[in-house]
Each structure stands twice: as C-alpha cells, then as structure tokens.
Amino acid sequence: MKYSIGVDIGGSHVSCSMYEHSNICLIDNTFTYRKVDSKGTASDILDTWALAILETVEKSFYSIEGIGIAMPGPFDYYNGISKLVDLDKLSSLYEVNIREALAERLPFEASQIRFINDASAFSIGESIAGEGKNYSKAIAITLGTGLGASFLENSYPIMDRDNVPQGGFLYNQKHGDKLADDVFSTRGLIAYYYEISGDKVSNVRELYEKAQFDTTALKCFQWFGDELGKFLESYVRDFGAEVLIIGGNISKAYDCFGECLQSRLPGLKIYVSELGEHAAILGSALLLDDHYYHNIQPTLKLM
Incomplete structure (x- = not known):
C-alpha cells in the first residue's frame, strides 16, 4: 500500500x-x-x-x-x-x-x-473519485469568492490548447463588459441583488435563506444560473465537454439556479460536487x- x-x-x-x-x-x-x-x-x-x-x-x-x-x-x-x-x-x-x-x-x-x-486539484479529485470519473472530458468550476475553473481530459488538466482558454482559466475572461470573476462570485451575486432590490446581504447563505420566501432573491439566483450558462456555452462546445462539475460555497444554492443553468446547456451532464473540499x-x-x-x-x- x-x-x-x-x-x-x-x-x-x-x-x-x-x-x-x-x-x-x-x-x-x-x-x-x-x-x-x-x-x-x-x-x-x-x-x-x-x-x-x-x-x-x-x-x-x-x-x-x-x-x-x-x-x-x-x-x-x-x-x-x-x-x-x-x-x-x-x-x-x-x-x-x-x-x-x-x-x-x-x-x-x-x-x-x-x-x-x-481548482485543478478539485477537478482531478472529482475525476478520479467523484462524478467525473465516468467521463473523459470534463470542466470543473468552483463558485465562491472567485471563479475557479479547470478543463480535464482523462484526469489531466488541459491548459495550452486552441479549444481551451489560456491556462484553463475562466476568471479573467470577459462576460459582457465585466470580468467573469466579478460576476460569477459571491460579490457578483450580492451586487446584483442590491441592484434589483436596493437591499444588502452579507453573504450567499443569507441570500439563499431569503430566496426561500423572497421572489427577488430567487430571481437573483435564477439570473446567476442563466448568465453562467450563457458564459459557459462556447467553452463547453469548443472543448467538447461531457460533464460540468460545480463546487464552492455558491454550489450549495444549486436548487435555486440549477434549472436556469441547465436550460442554457442542454444535453450536458451537470453535477454538484459531493466530495466538497x-x-x-x-x-x-x-x-x-x-x-x-x-x-x-x-x-x-x-x-
């Protein structure tokens, strides 16, 4: 052993x-x-x-x-x-x-x-012991204080290929006129909720709890899922990803944004990490x- x-x-x-x-x-x-x-x-x-x-x-x-x-x-x-x-x-x-x-x-x-x-370690762990082990091409992302990402083929990160962003990074890519890291993160969610409600929350857990009874908070998560799907579409297609694995603190609110994300990525298997850290x-x-x-x-x- x-x-x-x-x-x-x-x-x-x-x-x-x-x-x-x-x-x-x-x-x-x-x-x-x-x-x-x-x-x-x-x-x-x-x-x-x-x-x-x-x-x-x-x-x-x-x-x-x-x-x-x-x-x-x-x-x-x-x-x-x-x-x-x-x-x-x-x-x-x-x-x-x-x-x-x-x-x-x-x-x-x-x-x-x-x-x-x-982020690469997270994706490798998922590919050898998690939901990614049954797929040869996977994208893994972590959603929390920032946007982590890794593109994998047969459990190895791919960082220098025409169909993958340089370094396998997504945080530094643009989504509209903003950096992806500023949109698909805790601060991005909180900022959007303030924009549409005028109310402030201190973290994603608080926003998630509000979403159980507050339609505006729920709308914020739905916006997040839809925009994340739009952002990932071309990367999923170009890489030929078979599965998307999601981790990080925001993934705990998947029931609020997952349906909108999946609708933007039809046919792609999407899993929330059960292995966590x-x-x-x-x-x-x-x-x-x-x-x-x-x-x-x-x-x-x-x-």
Missing part, C-alpha cells in the same frame, strides 16, 4: 488527510482542519500549516511518501514559490519558497512536497504518484 497526504490551502483555513493510492480513497480519522490568520506573518501562517499536517501524520500508522498541496494562485507550482501579492489573503508569503519553508518544519525532504493549483485533498495527494506527477509536470509549469 502507498500513502501520501493531501492538503487544501484556503485563504482562511488549511485542511488535510491521508490518501491511499491503490484504492483511491482518504483514510478515515486522519482529517485535520485548522483556521489560518490570512493576514498573519509568513512564519505564523507556515507554522499553522505545518501543525495541521503534523496532526494528520500523528493520526496515521503508515509510512508516508510525501505531501501534495493544493494552493490558490498566483503561485509557481513547479518550484513551490508563492506569488500571492496585493490580495486580502496570505500576502506575507510573497516570494517565499513554500517547499523549503515547510521542509524545515516537517519530517519530509523538500523533494517530497509537491504543489498544484487548487475532499476533492482538492484527493487531487493534491495524487501528486505523490510518480507516474502521474511525471506526466503532469509540464502542465504545472503553465499554471
């Missing part, structure tokens, strides 16, 4: 778990979650990450091959160097070699620590499969 640790880094949290490669599954009772001060010093953030990983190590009785880490961008995934800057999260890590910094804090060599984009952990842990890592290394340089 071969085991590794998958890690999902968020702006305000870190979560990790042990992964067993032959059965493509996470090991029960090894999951660890810790909150992170995203505005803390580099040392404080790295210490918190290391403590979470060590907690998972201590829960295991197995020999561990290494660690795969799903990181938000911008990030140099091949070399393990953070490029996060001028953001409201983790900015103190700018230009820090995360691979070396974690190796100093953990019982692993730097070569045993590997990185991948968080575990998908990114699965996708990052797979990096310790040397055959998979060898094949994906050229792609990591493009992320």
Whole structure:
C-alpha cells in the first residue's frame, strides 16, 4: 500500500488527510482542519500549516511518501514559490519558497512536497473519485469568492490548447463588459441583488435563506444560473465537454439556479460536487504518484 497526504490551502483555513493510492480513497480519522490568520506573518501562517499536517501524520500508522498541496494562485507550482501579492489573503508569503519553508518544519525532504493549483486539484479529485470519473472530458468550476475553473481530459488538466482558454482559466475572461470573476462570485451575486432590490446581504447563505420566501432573491439566483450558462456555452462546445462539475460555497444554492443553468446547456451532464473540499485533498495527494506527477509536470509549469 502507498500513502501520501493531501492538503487544501484556503485563504482562511488549511485542511488535510491521508490518501491511499491503490484504492483511491482518504483514510478515515486522519482529517485535520485548522483556521489560518490570512493576514498573519509568513512564519505564523507556515507554522499553522505545518501543525495541521503534523496532526494528520500523528493520526496515521503508515509510512508516508510525501505531501501534495493544493494552493490558490498566483503561485509557481513547479518550484513551490508563492506569488500571492496585493490580495486580502496570505500576502506575507510573497516570494517565499513554500517547499523549503515547510521542509524545515516537517519530517519530509523538500523533494517530497509537491504543489498544484487548487481548482485543478478539485477537478482531478472529482475525476478520479467523484462524478467525473465516468467521463473523459470534463470542466470543473468552483463558485465562491472567485471563479475557479479547470478543463480535464482523462484526469489531466488541459491548459495550452486552441479549444481551451489560456491556462484553463475562466476568471479573467470577459462576460459582457465585466470580468467573469466579478460576476460569477459571491460579490457578483450580492451586487446584483442590491441592484434589483436596493437591499444588502452579507453573504450567499443569507441570500439563499431569503430566496426561500423572497421572489427577488430567487430571481437573483435564477439570473446567476442563466448568465453562467450563457458564459459557459462556447467553452463547453469548443472543448467538447461531457460533464460540468460545480463546487464552492455558491454550489450549495444549486436548487435555486440549477434549472436556469441547465436550460442554457442542454444535453450536458451537470453535477454538484459531493466530495466538497475532499476533492482538492484527493487531487493534491495524487501528486505523490510518480507516474502521474511525471506526466503532469509540464502542465504545472503553465499554471
């Protein structure tokens, strides 16, 4: 049996778990979650990450091959160097070699620590253990503070092809006169609700609760689904996607926008992730499969 640790880094949290490669599954009772001060010093953030990983190590009785880490961008995934800057999260890590910094804090060599984009990790996890495993061509998106996206063929992210946007990114594409990231995100939903109602809500959960009795709030989600479908139409067609997998906090409101989204994408299978954050952990842990890592290394340089 071969085991590794998958890690999902968020702006305000870190979560990790042990992964067993032959059965493509996470090991029960090894999951660890810790909150992170995203505005803390580099040392404080790295210490918190290391403590979470060590907690998972201590829960295991197995020999561990290494660690795969799903990181938000911008990030140099091949070399393990953070490029996060001028953001409201983790900015103190700018230009820090995360691979070396974690190796100093953990019982692993730097070569045993590997990185991948968080949206790509989510999509890979869904393609090997979720609803995407029965399809060769998939698009996975995460809807939350921003729009994450990944185009996959046979469980490998596609980032440099004529029928895929550069880098496989959608957040920086235009929808009308706005960036997609400003429309298909928490701030986009909240801004549209304010535009049509004059009322303010603080988050998507509050808006979703209002939608159970407030037709204006429901209309906001329906608008979101319809516009998202319009936006994705050409990408789905050009890539030849067989399935669309949706994750992120906004996906929890799928019952309010899914019908409108599906009507814009007839014939396409659409699933809401059941793996949740575990998908990114699965996708990052797979990096310790040397055959998979060898094949994906050229792609990591493009992320």
